[in-house]
Amino acid sequence: MKIAVLLTCFNRRLKTISCLKSLYDAKIPAGYEFDVYLVDDGSTDGTKQAVTSEFPNVKVITGSGDLYWNRGMVLAWERAIAHDDYDFYLWLNDDVILYNSSLECLIRDHNREPNSIICGSVQSGKDKQITYGGSIPSGPKIVPNGEAQKCIEFNGNVVLVPKYVYQNIGILDSVYIHAIGDFDYAMRAYRKNISSFVASEYVGTCESHDSAPAWCLPETNIFKRVKSLYSPLGNSHPYYFFIYEKRNFGIGTAVKHYVSIHLRLLFPVVWNWRKTSW
Incomplete structure (x- = not known):
C-alpha cells in the first residue's frame, strides 16, 4: 500500500526539516510505504538545499513563488498523480511534528472507517490543548477520545485521503490560493456523502496561528x-x-x-x- 505525502513550504527551513524528521521517524505498519512530494515555493533560506541534503528521497518541486498553501498542495498532488498510482494521499503541514504513532493511528482508523477521510488532530506542545483538527460547522474542534469521531469540516494540517475519495471528488481546488481549500474539500466530500472522521488519537503537535487578523x-x-x-x-x-x-x-x-x-x-x-x- 503506497502513500503519497504532500507538503508545501516557504522559508521555514528548520520547521520543514523537523517535520520531515518526525515523518521518517514515525512507525508505519507492515505492507505500507510512502513517497514525499514537497513544493518549495521560492524559499530563500536554503530550505531546498537542506531537504535535498538530509532527505535525498524527497521529491522537491520548485514552485513559482506565488502558490501559497493551497496551490502548492495542488501542485504536489498533481505531481504525485503523474508519478504513481497511490492508495492514499497524506496532507501534511510543514510546521507539524508528528508523533511516533501517527501513521499507525491514521491507517488503523482508516481500516475501521474505509472510504472515509481521516483528519488528524494536533495539539499545542506548550499546553497540550487542541489547535487544529475536525469539527462540525460553527462547532468547536472535536477532541480525540480513543474512537474515530465523525466531523464535517477539517483543517488541512494532517489529513489522510484514500484513493476512493480522490477518485470521487478529485484534488484540492486551485481556485483558492492559500486558505479555505481544506474546508472546501471537506464540504465537497460531505455533499458526495463521503464521511470524514477525526482520528482516534492526537497525531502530533502544531502551534496555533489563530489570532485576530x-x-x-x-x-x-x-x-x-x-x-x-x-x-x-x-x-x-x-x-x-x-x-x-x-x-x-x-x-x-x-x-x-x-x-x-x-x-x-x-x-x-x-x-x-x-x-x-x-
Missing part, C-alpha cells in the same frame, strides 16, 4: 486593514470566502457575510463592541 483591529489604520483583508494569506479574503460559502451554504449566506466582513473592516470598534456575528 489586522483587518478587524481598531488600532490598525484603514489602509493596513484593507491590505490585510485582501492578503492572499488571509482566511477571510472576501472573494474566495464568497465562492466557498456560495458553493456550500447558498447565495444568501455568501452575500450576508460578504457585507458583514466589509462592515467589520470599516467599523471595527462598533463590531467588536457588539460582540456578535452576522
